[in-house]
Amino acid sequence: MIPLFTSRQVRSADEFAIAKLGLPGLVLMENAARSIFEQIKLNLPLSENTTFGVVSGKGNNGGDGFALARHLLINGYKVIVIALADDKELKGDALVNFRALRNLIKYYPDSKLIKYKRLNDLSILKNADVIVDSILGTGSKGELREPYKSIVEKLNSIDAFKVAVDLPTGLDVDTGYGDVVFEADLTVTLSEYKTGLFYGKGYTHCGKVVKGSIGIGSEYYNRLETDTYLIEPEDAFVNIPLKEPDLHKYSAGKVLLIAGSRNLPGAAILAAETALRAGAGAVILAVPDSISETVRTKIGSAVVISYNDNGKGFLTEEATSQLEEKICWADTIAIGPGLGRDKDTINAVINILKKNNGKKFVIDADAIFALANSKQYLKNSILTPHLGEFANLIGIAVEDLKVNPIPHAKKFAAKNKCHLVLKGAPTLIFNPAGEVFVNTTGNQGMAKFGTGDVLTGVISSFLAQSGNNEASAISGVYLHSLAADLLAEEKTIYGFTANDLMEKIPYAIKFIIDTFLPDIED
Numbered sequence: 146m147i148p149l150f151t152s153r154q155v156r157s158a159d160e161f162a163i164a165k166l167g168l169p170g171l172v173l174m175e176n177a178a179r180s181i182f183e184q185i186k187l188n189l190p191l192s193e194n195t196t197f198g199v200v201s202g203k204g205n206n207g208g209d210g211f212a213l214a215r216h217l218l219i220n221g222y223k224v225i226v227i228a229l230a231d232d233k234e235l236k237g238d239a240l241v242n243f244r245a246l247r248n249l250i251k252y253y254p255d256s257k258l259i260k261y262k263r264l265n266d267l268s269i270l271k272n273a274d275v276i277v278d279s280i281l282g283t284g285s286k287g288e289l290r291e292p293y294k295s296i297v298e299k300l301n302s303i304d305a306f307k308v309a310v311d312l313p314t315g316l317d318v319d320t321g322y323g324d325v326v327f328e329a330d331l332t333v334t335l336s337e338y339k340t341g342l343f344y345g346k347g348y349t350h351c352g353k354v355v356k357g358s359i360g361i362g363s364e365y366y367n368r369l370e371t372d373t374y375l376i377e378p379e380d381a382f383v384n385i386p387l388k389e390p391d392l393h394k395y396s397a398g399k400v401l402l403i404a405g406s407r408n409l410p411g412a413a414i415l416a417a418e419t420a421l422r423a424g425a426g427a428v429i430l431a432v433p434d435s436i437s438e439t440v441r442t443k444i445g446s447a448v449v450i451s452y453n454d455n456g457k458g459f460l461t462e463e464a465t466s467q468l469e470e471k472i473c474w475a476d477t478i479a480i481g482p483g484l485g486r487d488k489d490t491i492n493a494v495i496n497i498l499k500k501n502n503g504k505k506f507v508i509d510a511d512a513i514f515a516l517a518n519s520k521q522y523l524k525n526s527i528l529t530p531h532l533g534e535f536a537n538l539i540g541i542a543v544e545d546l547k548v549n550p551i552p553h554a555k556k557f558a559a560k561n562k563c564h565l566v567l568k569g570a571p572t573l574i575f576n577p578a579g580e581v582f583v584n585t586t587g588n589q590g591m592a593k594f595g596t597g598d599v600l601t602g603v604i605s606s607f608l609a610q611s612g613n614n615e616a617s618a619i620s621g622v623y624l625h626s627l628a629a630d631l632l633a634e635e636k637t638i639y640g641f642t643a644n645d646l647m648e649k650i651p652y653a654i655k656f657i658i659d660t661f662l663p664d665i666e667d
């Protein structure tokens with residue numbers, strides 16, 4: 146896991162370097178500029194004709210930009226620097242670097258340093274191959290003010306490779322929110338990764354995120370407390386138990402799926418079939434009588450049982466007693482996909498959770514909807530809502546929630562003593578202790594009907610096998626996204642379906658085993 150830090154923590158590291166180590170800020174800035182240049186060389190195909198546009202603000206982020214421009218110049222690149230502030234407004238290290246650049250650039254007649262006056266000044270950047278945003282960094286507060294907002298909008302409209310210094314201007318680096326944000330292809334973030342680069346929309350604004358260095362190493366950060374982590378591939382299989390040679394089907398994880406209704410039988414089938422493909426030994430799918438024959442003809446290896454629905458085609462409260470025996474039998478009960486939202490179904494879901502409080506439930510889709518007014522039975526469960534479902538569950542508008550869902554989600558998981566998998570891009574996993582695990586794998590091709598049902602299948606399968614809620618949520622989310630990434634390579638992000646995703650789960654598992662646990666297959 147890679148720890149993520151807040152902007153306050155990162156700024157405290159800068160202060161530590163200056164006050165405690167005695168490193169002048171100018172040295173840190175020089176280190177930053179050099180390492181940003183190194184990352185640009187590593188990540189972009191540069192030629193001697195590459196032209197850079199650098200737009201620098203009035204703080205130290207701007208200073209990084211001036212210093213970077215100097216390195217670009219002395220390495221033979223043409224550079225057009227737009228300074229949003231000049232020596233009347235600049236201070237300290239940024240001012241030193243502005244002056245050095247202004248003195249140096251006179252020797253490079255093809256390059257220019259321009260003091261920004263009006264929006265149209267940015268038109269000159271239309272000739273740039275690369276645009277560097279060194280407008281605002283960790284000193285940014287709140288929504289962008291003018292003229293910054295218009296400047297960022299204008300830069301976004303120019304077709305060039307975009308590099309953000311430290312973070313894309315306009316992004317709240319703690320929450321990942323921003324109204325107008327520089328759309329970077331590459332973000333060279335200084336020192337350590339910050340939470341907002343991965344939360345919310347942060348991740349889509351940043352492009353590829355790499356680290357730059359200010360030359361103080363990571364020792365200081367190792368002593369800082371954080372509750373937020375980026376999931377790495379090696380975390381995906383860490384706690385899923387190995388399959389011992391003498392394993393039999395009932396000790397390999399028993400999953401009961403309570404899912405499906407007349408109008409939505411497909412969700413149940415997908416989740417059940419996936420649970421088997423992710424390693425569970427026995428999967429039973431419980432559906433209403435009226436659809437059991439249809440489901441049986443479509444399903445592969447999962448066992449289908451049915452409950453009496455009096456011809457209604459959905460789960461009713463009356464039917465819950467018929468499920469008791471199988472609920473006792475199962476290691477994990479997944480409930481929700483395709484259940485529908487009839488009042489009777491809502492009562493049935495509440496009833497099942499109430500009666501079996503403490504059993505390991507994976508709660509998804511319509512079951513999440515059902516629990517909006519009955520959250521007292523969630524202890525020990527894993528909930529997998531997308532943002533809309535979570536907003537409904539906690540009774541706030543999606544528009545308000547998406548600005549910063551983190552505090553709401555943390556509070557929810559802690560209060561209800563459950564794991565919360567907040568699906569999206571990226572997907573965030575919250576545990577009852579207040580920690581957050583961020584998954585950035587996966588792709589837009591997953592925005593398609595049924596992919597969430599596949600996730601329910603993977604997580605419940607891992608939970609039945611391991612009994613470990615946190616590991617199952619983390620591994621399930623990661624492998625589900627990895628399967629989608631493998632599919633995107635084969636079929637593009639347009640061409641794969643939830644069914645393909647289900648089929649691909651074993652290959653994602655194989656990929657992780659081959660990479661991290663090669664002895665397991667022997």
Ligand SMILES: NC(=O)C1=CN([C@@H]2O[C@H](COP(=O)(O)OP(=O)(O)OC[C@H]3O[C@@H](n4cnc5c(N)ncnc54)[C@H](O)[C@@H]3O)[C@@H](O)[C@H]2O)[C@@H](O)CC1
Nearest residue numbers: 159173174204205206281282283284285286288289290311
């Ligand atoms: N302090 C240090 O030791 C180091 C800082 N570094 C760089 O310095 C950056 C932080 O520098 P600063 O603290 O000077 O801050 P910034 O350069 O991020 O910006 C601060 C300026 O932006 C203005 N501002 C803030 N919010 C705004 C908004 N919403 N709209 C318009 N203007 C806004 C403020 O009035 C202030 O003048 C880091 O991100 C990093 O790039 C690096 O050079 C490494 C060392």
Ligand SMILES: Nc1ncnc2c1ncn2[C@@H]1O[C@H](COP(=O)(O)OP(=O)(O)O)[C@@H](O)[C@H]1O
Nearest residue numbers: 568569570587588589591592594595596597598
């Ligand atoms: N743009 C995207 N990038 C990465 N993952 C995505 C994207 N859009 C959706 N997903 C993932 O796809 C799944 C969709 O789940 P869900 O909304 O429940 O779909 P459904 O209800 O149709 O099955 C989630 O795991 C989500 O994280």
Ligand SMILES: [K+]
Nearest residue numbers: 278281310312
């Ligand atoms: K920036």
